[in-house]
Amino acid sequence: MSEAIVQHGAVATPHGGGNMRRLNLGTALLGGLVLAAISWFLAHHFLQTDEPKTSNQVTTITMVGWAVGFMIGIGAFNGPWRWMLGHDETHEDETYLAGKGQGVGRYFRFTTDHKVVGIQYLVVTMVLLGIGGTLAMLIRTDLIRPNSEFLGPQTYNAVVGLHGLCMILATIIMITGPFGNFIVPIMIGARDMAFPRLNALSLWLLVSMLPILVSAAFLGGIPTGWSGYAPLADQGPPGMNAYLIAIIIFAMSSAIAGANITTTILTMRARGMTWNRTPIFVWGVLASVGLAIPAFPMFMTSMIFLGVDRTVDGSFYVASSGGNPWLYANLFWLMGHPEVYVIVLPAVAALMELTPVFARKPLFSYTGAVLAIVGIVGLSMMVWAHHMYASGWAPDLNGPFMLTTEMISVPTGVLFLVVIGTIWRGRIWTTLPMMSTYAMLWNFIIGGVTGIYLSDVPADYDLHGSMFVTAHFHYTLMGAGLTGAIGALAYWFPKMTGRMLNQRAGFVSFWLVQIGFNVTFMGLFTVGLAGQPRRIEHYDSLFAVGNFVSTMGAYVIGVGMLILLYAVVSSWRHGAVAPANPWGGKTLEWTVPNPIPLENFEVMPVVIADPYGYGEGDPSSVHTEKERREALVGASPGSPGDTIGSRVDGDRS
Amino acid sequence: MSRAKSALGLAIAVGGGAIGVALVGLILHGSGPNASALEATVRGTAHTSQGTLTHAFLKLASYPDSMAGEHGKDGGAHPDWVSYGPSTNLHVPAHALVTVTIDQYDGGEKITNPYFAKVHGTVGNTMTVNGKVRTQSNPDTIGHTFTIHGAPTNQYPLFVSVPLPAVPDDVPVAKGSDYPKPNVVTFSFMTHGKGHYVWNCEYPCGDGYYAKFGGPMSTRGYMSGTVTVG
């Protein structure tokens, strides 16, 4: 309905938007600060003095006040409120909400346009990566030599916790946030997300979480590591309350975003986009958010229990009062292991999406790729206790969990096959996105193989909790995940910003980051094997060399990342103007013009083939499989060995 | 965009970023407790089982609050937290006999691990309490412990642990003081080569926190600190 009207050129009247016209990030901050101040005053005034519980209660109430005030200030409750009063948004209101004709201002409002939300997510991701990266540099500086005492144990523990949490949150949203929101709707031929207002809600919840997260640093920090293991978390300073509120808000945000993206993908694909024509990236995003939907409530539950423990002596995790710390560990890892696939799957899927474009070949074994993603999603729910082999909880289950964990190597292996099969005999165009695929192939093999060591129960008894584990998961989450996200950013940058990413600066950054990364974490593999525990603030001189090497590598990553930041910012502002389809991709997002109009498509697209028909001629000219085959046999691609090759048997080369 | 302009942008990004990170690092570096270390006073030599060693002396006190330690007269951020004083960073010479005197002003109760009600690692595995020689203290009335330990690889595994008997709750405040008359505990231990150790209290005295090990027990400058040898 609204689509039709917009198509006919209706312009938002100055009256559209109502109250939302006056609300933006400024009013949100004001609302947050005011309600936080009121909450703090009331809590401080009326609660009994019973340290440390009172501090925990005051912190919790203040944080909740901040978040509610922020969401009121941004206008998140305006829609529901008006609906309850019986007057729903008019079309003009909706168009205003979508950010029509608002210029840059729409990025600072409760804007529903999925493209605006995608860019906002990208900025939030970069902010989180920036904080986490800064803290990473400080961690490595502290560990540059034995007994450096640069930070001291208290600050070090706080820094480690905040680094881990910032990075985990950043990597969870880094694909499904920016690209899942911006690209996926266009890729499937939709005009927006299924629930545009929920989309804005998920983003602004995330923004309201950021100050809470950072405030933890000033409330004694998160001295538990990002995993917040109880009962150490029961003991921690009020920063732990900021931590748990931040995670509860994040879980709400990701549940809303997950429901929204899932619904969009399930119901709003273009005509003709059957499941076997759906781009693999869409599958990856669907798998990621689909996994997040059951996973994050576990984390949220564990945090609610922790909050009850800390504020009203709930004793969920306090053994002396009948609680059990293994409850926390189980809830945490029920989220924690699916979560690594929430991070890695869409990143690898993005690389699988762009590899055919730069190899000019169909995605090898599309069905295999889909089945592998589905298999990983299924298995990832059944492996959580491999993080608890050494915990003493249910040792009899270690064997079964070893089985499920090692089984994951099979579908993961298929993903490798898909990528190398696509590269095989391709016409490789070594752009920055494509080089990210190569970097993933290198890093993810190392991350995967070291993961297999850790899946083995006796080996894990030895290596669990050591720097080896730290290096292993950085190879997967950073080496595959973040590398995939950088590749995705470089790939979709022209579509998202209308400008080309500075290729030269991008490559300088790429090599610095990749070489620095491998140096850093090879160093940590060696000290981990030699027996250095994780998360220790100083270590004995036995580990001096590996740690020094690692710190040097980390500095190289830091410089590389800053160059990437420069490339992104400078290209965004004044990079070369990008054509609509700079890479020659076949997915739908490359069919819309730059800049992309408000509702993406003037005419709704109809899909007649999957986007990987490289070397197969024009899919619109053939109608049946038989005709398509004949057209392929008739065509004469390159070398004689390939002649008949293409469809009859050459596809098996 | 001109070459010079892009070089400037790059320099701003990399230089600015590096400076930013360094700044955050320096702020965090300075945010910890920076009380100056308490130097052991060297007075002559002592004849020990290890031969004639430098004899160094340290004087410490443990208080039921933070009004007399390194946090200033107003007690700093948490005036009601138990604390050690005058400093929690201790510096003692290498290859020396170190005699420590601790004035213990605080009350106490039952210790969770009775191992730490005994004296370990001192000369003769003894201490004196108000002049009387003891090898342990009643585990039901421990005020605090003073326990030195640390990462042992590549340095001598120094382990010294002394229980500090609690001052009974009904003892009145002494004249001219904010506290009752303290239990005076003395003990001596021998240092070997240079090394970095930590010390902390093993009596759970961070009241109200889980396992009574939060707050002052888990915050630097109260019930834990460093021992630098050499």
Next chain:
Amino acid sequence: MSESRSTGRPLTRRGFTSDRVYVWLHRPATRHVLLLWAVLTIALVFFAFVPARIMGPPASPTKRAVEDTMTVFSIAAAPVAAVVWSIALYSLIAWRRKGATGPDVEDGPAMRGSRSPATVVWLILSSVLCVLMLIWGLAEIQKVNASATSRDPLIVDVTGQQWVWTFSYPQEGNIESDQLYMPVNRPVVFYVHSEDVIHSFWVVQLGIKVDANPGETTKTSVLPDKIGTYDVRCAELCGLLHADMETHAHVVSASNFSGWVTATGGHV
């Protein structure tokens, strides 16, 4: 192949496969990749012995089993990693577009791979590898457990608390120590618990680790078979001085152990 096309008769499976293998093997690319793969595999097999060397000399059958696992898994992973890396490397050398970059080039071969033998072979091989690793792991668990089983183990109660380890010996008159002493070649069973938060009891050179939990007692066992001084570390972040929650583990001769027990005030 051409015959079947002219007759229009479907290819027999056997003829089809052998033809295809022939064509495939005679492509220069295949041969180069195979060569690269072989070289990489050999290099990686040599590298497979590195992790165990970094882990240092083992002091128990448990640690020895762990180091063997690292080596065996590394060897098993070598050809797999080499496939991926050799194809990636070769594609960068041989199939990289030089000069004419941009989207407007001729497409590569339309290999869909939907019913490709490569997929089948890959799936079978990776499943077999997975099953072998699982069998290896289960056998290893058995072996490790068996190595430390005996009628007469030494029992040590391990207490973790913020931020020290203490050990007590119930069979030797409850003597206590801040350092761990064990006689060589006698199985040791550790009963581990915590007074406060979760710690993790790790004797690095013996290759054992189990968490110390409040309110629960966990158990691990090992057969120390080499005299020496080893490291006990805490492997679970436990608060402020986690990095300093370390001590020594001494594996000594049986007579030295008795001597230590007597000197500490216990009875053998």
